[in-house]
Amino acid sequence: MRSRRRSAGCGKQLKDEQRGRRPLLDSVRERDLNDEDDSIKARLATLRDQSRQLRTRKAQLEQPSAVPEPAALSKIRTRIRIRIRIRIRIRIRIRIRIREIFDHGNHIAKKALVEALIKES
Known part of the structure; x- marks a missing residue:
């Protein structure tokens, strides 16, 4: 189209x-x-x-576009799924680390975390 x-x-x-x-x-x-x-x-x-x-x-x-072979599509799909899993794992690790800092960190670590989060947004 x-x-x-x-x-x-x-x-x-x-x-x-x-x-x-x-x-x-x-x-x-x-x-x-x-x-x-x-x-x-x-x-x-x-x-x-x-x-x-x-x-x-x-x-x-x-000219009609070439359709990739099923094996190539499967390979692409697998790579995308792996990247999504990696990103999810990274987010989980970040959340765990943030919780650890807020639960067990000193006031300096908490302040640095809050400043970093504000700076990113």
Whole structure:
């Protein structure tokens, strides 16, 4: 769905670029503009490059995306689960340490903890 939107956006940009280029090309064909004008040549070259890039990008977006193999998906899922477990364990350890400081720590440790918590938030 996103690729369709992107493809439509590229198509719109391509049409806009072509519209912007047509008056210049028409006037060049009719010899209204000086053929030796470097700024016009540079602008036309830029527009041609942009059109080429947009066509290439549109073609890339219209290609179906590759679906990962089940083994690769399983590996990704496992890594995500491991990272979540690690984060949960770290949070539990932090909570335990905070409780220990509040229950058994001296006033200096409690003050330092509160200051650190305020500084983080």
